[in-house]
Amino acid sequence: MPFSLPRWIAHRGGGALAPENTLAGIRLAARMGFRAVEFDVMLSAEGTPVLIHDETLERTTNGHGLVCQTADRELFALDAGNGERIPHFVEAAGLCRDLGLLANVEIKPAVGYERATAETVVRLAADIWRSAPELVLLSSFVPESLVIARDLAPELRRSLLFEVVPADWHSTFLQLRATALHCDFVTLTDVVLVEAAAHGVPVLCYTVDAPSTAVALLARGVSGFFTDRLDLVADQARC
Numbered sequence: 001m002p003f004s005l006p007r008w009i010a011h012r013g014g015g016a017l018a019p020e021n022t023l024a025g026i027r028l029a030a031r032m033g034f035r036a037v038e039f040d041v042m043l044s045a046e047g048t049p050v051l052i053h054d055e056t057l058e059r060t061t062n063g064h065g066l067v068c069q070t071a072d073r074e075l076f077a078l079d080a081g082n083g084e085r086i087p088h089f090v091e092a093a094g095l096c097r098d099l100g101l102l103a104n105v106e107i108k109p110a111v112g113y114e115r116a117t118a119e120t121v122v123r124l125a126a127d128i129w130r131s132a133p134e135l136v137l138l139s140s141f142v143p144e145s146l147v148i149a150r151d152l153a154p155e156l157r158r159s160l161l162f163e164v165v166p167a168d169w170h171s172t173f174l175q176l177r178a179t180a181l182h183c184d185f186v187t188l189t190d191v192v193l194v195e196a197a198a199h200g201v202p203v204l205c206y207t208v209d210a211p212s213t214a215v216a217l218l219a220r221g222v223s224g225f226f227t228d229r230l231d232l233v234a235d236q237a238r239c
């Protein structure tokens, strides 16, 4: 499958313009012309994959405690901002597919749930995007998640994801048969960019909220960006 990704990816659904990791955020990104969204997926106490970033509920909802210790009934009754619910992964995936959005599914396991989270998310993703695998891109900070993704659903594209790209990133990239490298632009070095260019590996950076930062990164060889400021780049997001 030839690699192609939109240059701009809405971060955590609708970035800063909607409650993060919600269906409202995904719908907003689509309305604003974005062609791709990123969201984070973790398991509830019952093993249900849901969209949430933190292992704890306090920052983004009116709940308390650990996501991995919260039952579905309680989790889905919480307010994730502006009356939005925490979405089930299947709902969010179906919405992206119906809207024609590329979904970057970040597998975000709570500590101790690495294998279970990846297996659940990858199996569901393979089924949901069976007829449109080009509309999903799996990523994770946890290498084990990507090993599981490679082995369970080799047809789905995978991206390595790092806060700081390690020196041996390219051997991991080859082992995982990945298609792109995602990383924090703050720590990204030209050494990595030169190496990525030499191997034809696209580099996508998070979280780029200033158009001037994007211009500078493009000049250094970066291919795409995750952004929270959908409003500042919406005119460029359609391409």
Ligand code: G3P
Pocket (backbone or CB within 6 Å): 011, 012, 038, 040, 053, 106, 139, 161, 182, 206, 226
């Ligand atoms: O996948 C890019 C970005 O989402 C990684 O950081 O912490 O926002 O999930 P975080």
Ligand code: MG
Pocket (backbone or CB within 6 Å): 012, 038, 039, 040, 106
């Ligand atoms: Mg994320």
